[in-house]
Amino acid sequence: MIFTSEQVSSGHPDKLCDQISDAIVTECLKHDKNSRVAVETLIKDNQVVVAGEVSTKHFFNLEGIVKKVLEPYGMDDVMVTNVLGVQSPDIAQGVDKGGAGDQGIMFGYATDETPEFLPLPYVLATRVLEKLTNLGHPALGKDAKAQVTYDYENKRIETFLVSIQHDEEVDLAFVKRIVTQTMMSVAQRYRQNLDFRVLVNPTGRFVLGGSYADAGVTGRKIVADTYGGFAHHGGGAFSGKDPSKVDRSATYMARKIAKDFVREGYAKRCEVQLAYAIGVTEPVGVYVNTFGTSDYTLEQLVGVVRERYDLTPQGIIKDLNLLDVDYTKTTCLGHFTKPYLPWEQ
Structure with missing residues (x-):
């Protein structure tokens, strides 16, 4: 085979946008743990558009955050367009009760071929x-x-x-x-x-x-963020989302489960799928694929997942301490390449 x-590097235009979006998430959660953030950024030349939904008690300086992110890249003459609104109350009513912030499928993967348990x-x-x-x-x-x-x-x-x-x-x-x-x-x-x-x-x-060569947008490097194409991807990006969004939190947990299984000898390769419904606390589906490298059955492995891990959104947030993560540290050069992040431990 x-x-x-x-x-891609941190200076890639899509990554500039991811960094801005994650800086907003981190700023909001630092001052208000109940913040709900879903932010997309677009950049072209020195023009930056920040759009999405933010519900927080913290008043933040959007232009200041954008300029702080872009300054190390030699961009100081930046124009920021603010298109931020609040989270829909229809979504909030389910999330506030501990349910998932959206439906979706999330995948985690691990392999024993490198010390990082990555391809x-x-x-x-x-x-x-x-x-x-x-x-x-x-x-x-x-x-x-x-x-x-x-x-x-x-x-x-x-x-x-x-x-x-x-x-x-x-x-x-x-x-x-x-x-x-x-x-x-x-x-x-x-x-x-x-x-x-x-x-x-x-x-x-x-x-x-x-951004002077190419336009950038948040969430366009989801394969570079994860496993380089080796594993399935549910399609949801990470950056710009607070951990109530299972696109982010459940994918981190799926990675932890897969890595735990490989590290502990359950399999040499492992892919975990979690599936959620909006407003529902427990996952509607759990699947484990070990690609013929495990002596355990699918039923046994799924049983271990169900018994050992709290897969509710609030359980994941608590177990991985996701309200206290500096998400700007996750944005560049992979979300699973840094051993100090809680889902990698």
Whole structure:
């Protein structure tokens, strides 16, 4: 099997929007634990539109939040359009009683192929961007994407691709040298071959980036946020949503369950599906797939899930301490790549 996964950097325009949306969630929950937030952001050039529903006792400075997020990316002349309203009372009446904030299906996945319990090509793509970000070389810009094609049968990297923004005066050969060294370092860290095909900025030039090259919208990088295409996805994004939205909270719990099962030896690979109905506390469906890597039956595994985990929205919020999470720490380079987050522990 040859499989490819990708990751994007924090300076990607969609990620700029995710960061703004999550900064609003974090700000509201910090001052009012009962805040209800569902916020979408759109950015193009220096124009930012923030739309959605917010019900909170905390008065926040929207323009200040947006500018604080964008300042590290060299954007200080920003125009913000506020299109925020309050949560529908029809939705609130079900959520306030502890029910799910919406219907939907959520998936969690884990595999024993990396220490992170995540698919290897996805981890490699993530770690190379993480390393380039931490390097902070002045010749490199904030907008970048990575993609890794991996041959599972022969256990080797086939192609390592990075496209990264750079200064106009910098020679592409210099950029390629820095990025290739970083690729090699990451491959060595995960004990992989070094004779892979290297692609760095295949178009030859990547000077204009971020929102000045492409428009960005919240929630458009849901595969890069999760498992790089290895697992199913229910379609709901994370960023901009408070934890009463099961799109976020139940997906985090599904990941925890899958990771617990692999870590504890129930299976080598595991995917968990949870399904909810709006206003209903318990999930309407629980499914576990171990891809033939477990000695336990489906009924046994589902029984363990039902017995061991509180899958009500309020139970998930309590068990994972989701009202006290700094969601700005989750936004970039994967929601399941950081061991300090509660669903990863």
